[in-house]
Amino acid sequence: MPSTKEVKLELGQRVATISQPRFLDAWVRPCLGAEAGEPGRWEARIVQLDGTGAATVELRADGGPRLFAKLYPDESGLAIFQKLLDLRAAGLGCGERYQAVEPLAFFPEYGMLVTRAAEGVAVSEHIGGDEEALLRGVREAALWLARLHTLPVRFGSPQSLLSSGELLSLARRLVKVVVQRPGHKKLALEMIRALEEVAETTREGLLVQSHGQYRPIHVFVSDERVTVIDLDRSRPCDPARDVAEFVHRLRMGMFWHGGAISRADRPTALFLQTYQEAVGEPSHLANLRFHWARYIFHSLNNKLKGGGEEGPDGQEVEATVEFYRSEFQDVLKGRLLP
Template sequence: MNDRCENLSAVAAPLADRKLPSLAAALHAATVRDRLVEHLPESELDGGAPGIELLKHTPGKRCVIAYDFATRHGRRRVIGKLYRRERGQAIFANMRKLWQAAQCATPRFHLPRPLAYVAEWGMVLQEAAPGIRADYLLHHGTFAQTVAATARNLAALHRLDLDLESRNTLALHLQKYCHPGLEHLMADLPEARRRLAALAAQLLSDGSLAAMKRCPVHGDLGLTQIFHAEDHVSFIDFDGLCRSHAALDLCNFIIVLKTHLGRASDRMIALFLEQYDRLRPLGEIEGVRQYQALIYLRRAMIAWRHRLDRDWRAQALACLTAAEHALDQRRSFSDRHPAKVSFHLFGERA
């Protein structure tokens, strides 16, 4: 693959991005090769420009690019994540801490090795995750193995002794995940204004989580953040890494399973919780009701952002009902056997 942007294969290459001024350079093969030589000297590049694959571009926020190049030891694939301003610097610092903590942890937590931070571009360089992305395995016969390995890797993450500056509360999660704000949903869904306001007020006034134990959390674990290779999975995309409550990751992933598998998800959820419980007791997990409600509110906002869809209102209202039901629950993981945990789903999108 040459250095012409129009030949990039994964998604259409952008002509420019004002908030990502280094994007053009990051897509130019000859320029990229010089940067790789500078920041990855151990690679021993064996001449030639790297192949470039534009994987994902979120205008004004980030861009993910894969670089394939030859070394004296064979082919190598490196992922570059380009961020606006200096955001990548903090993300890289957290990934380095996470990688270092994972090396001496038992059980082992798996993630791609962070390699370098290209300050002049605002780019994080990391190894490519081995294996197959979990969403491609969803209807494969090995998906149960993927779910079990995901539970073990998540429990390993939550067990890590990792000091992070970012320590997010439920209120901060609500602000982040319901961007640009519930008031926009209220304006376009006036029949649910009072219900949305009451639900948000209930979450924000709930001080029960303030003194509860926190741990490192991924913050946005879905199928596209999981790669399955042989007997383990690796997680990617640690933009939301922080110290918070384990229930955030658990509830988010369980609702992802319910969204994709519907009624067929019960067996996978039971397997997921059973495997997690073996490494980190579910009785320690607090805030299940609150974080279920948060995830459903987030999905209501996703429906609003897709409001050109004809059924967005029905989807948003279904998510709101699910959030209300979640807060009405009086039991948590610690009150019942993992296989009996029930998570309500009312047709929201993944």
Template sequence: MLEIVSNTVNCPDSALFAFLEKEELSRHLNLFFFGQKQFDSPLDTRIRVLKWHQGNRCTMEITLKADGVFHALIGKTYVLDRPDIYRTMEALWREGFDHNAPNSIPQPLIYMPSLRLLLQEKVAGASVREIFLGCDRHRQFEAAERSARWLAHFHSLAPHLTQVSTVENQLTRLQRWTVRLVELGGAVTEKSKQLFEKLQAAHGQLQEAELTAGHNSYSPDHVLLAEKRTTVIDWDSYDTGDPARDLARFVVATQRLALGHLSSIRALDSLADAFLRAYVAERGAGVLSRLPFYEAGTCLKLAKYCAFNRQVPGWEKKVEAMLDEGIRVLGN
């Protein structure tokens, strides 16, 4: 039996949900699990939709019951065929980011091309996001430092599996997002223009950077902590580029978390600072000179997200706050 529970609040009309209802999904899940182990009874399967990214992908929790035992996995299905994500995770797993390592990723299990479905281990642990929003200061600083050490280890050892994401390409995307923000009018128009002008000027001053593997969406949401294991999830944007991008994304995502839940963009700055200090202790301070450019660029990117994802509560104020922070980082 297959039961699918949709998160209808987020995306009631998604084509992905219609895709999930196909009998083929149930058949493939049964084939995969019976191929792993012999069961004496049919599988009962429950799929709970965790998050929709409309027009892109859907993340699900898949729980299977067989012989009275529950097995939990994470599944991700995509609008476009993405076998590259499975290959990336396999390569990282082979390089030592496995479940026996203190710095790990979820175990990739299988990619089913006909369903565009990636199955992976469901990792136990608390997200750094949850810890940052908690009240245990010791645990918060530990989470920031563990997040930094994972990233430093990754930047030092992870293989380069993709083409380089150049800073010129990133600037082109920033310009495209600025054009969209300018159309909103009012203070957002002027602040968007001002921030992009500063980004153009800062781009001309950037020093040449080493190239490393990049997570490209590194944030407190994507880091899970267990007692002896730090695990990073969400490998859809893996690339190669300047390591300063991943640091900037974590710092600005932490600021956005503070803005959304603690009413002040500065409320978690001490944790962002601890994150940066721990990273520098592992890999040196060379990355810091390029950090303002990528922080400001991330502010513009998240302003665009807040503006055009109208499910973000109070999005107008958050857009302006992100733009103000980007301008501040690059200097008045």
């Protein structure tokens, strides 16, 4: 299996090739039709190239629309392209208020998916800013997710509750943290026991077409439509996982931007209420406590992975642990649930 460094090097070579105006004129410009602009005039900006997944490049032809090219390190790109086509055909496409990002082409020779850029502003852009704009964005995000979760389609391999709970990933990260910070062991054991109790109440077999990585940064809202990107991991899965990831990311973002987590309660409640009313199926949130608590535990371990425990860093660690512990307990006690 190639190392991250090797993957980054190989992807970097492909990025350099596809960023050349001559290549873009020959391969990508035909996808744009009348929107193409003048030949030979392109802007290309690397958005992501770290070797941990697909490389992403923002493209723009002179006078044309913004595009994104994703170059995959494996053979998954074609299936993702087809999945986007299928999701749009199933009810998240042209003419709809709620849409999946539009795929324009897939070039197997370069493992490259080309999509149109989503219009509007990401919900994440309003975190720490205009509260009313954030509330509007959160509501639209909940309606988009409800639309996806109620589609009568299934694409991809179903993901079990054990897999969607990412407990093995949590265990790997926890081992690293306890080695670096032995003092974290007592709290970690308490949180594991609490998760065990919640796990006893979970329900198996709740499957909808999920997003797989539903976050405020992936939801774009304009006057005409709501467009969601990064559906690479979309597959049949427990609906509460998408819901938990969104509200967890929302609350973490608001805390790190402003420090007062109470400001996140209103948008959190709005998202959950809007989603629940739109899906009309209480069982969709049956496992919300489990997934949400697990996300909090996972994030805490991630925050604790680096740094020492003395001086200013020690004070920061104490504050971080207290914040995550409070969020964890609030979720388990049901204070944040609809």
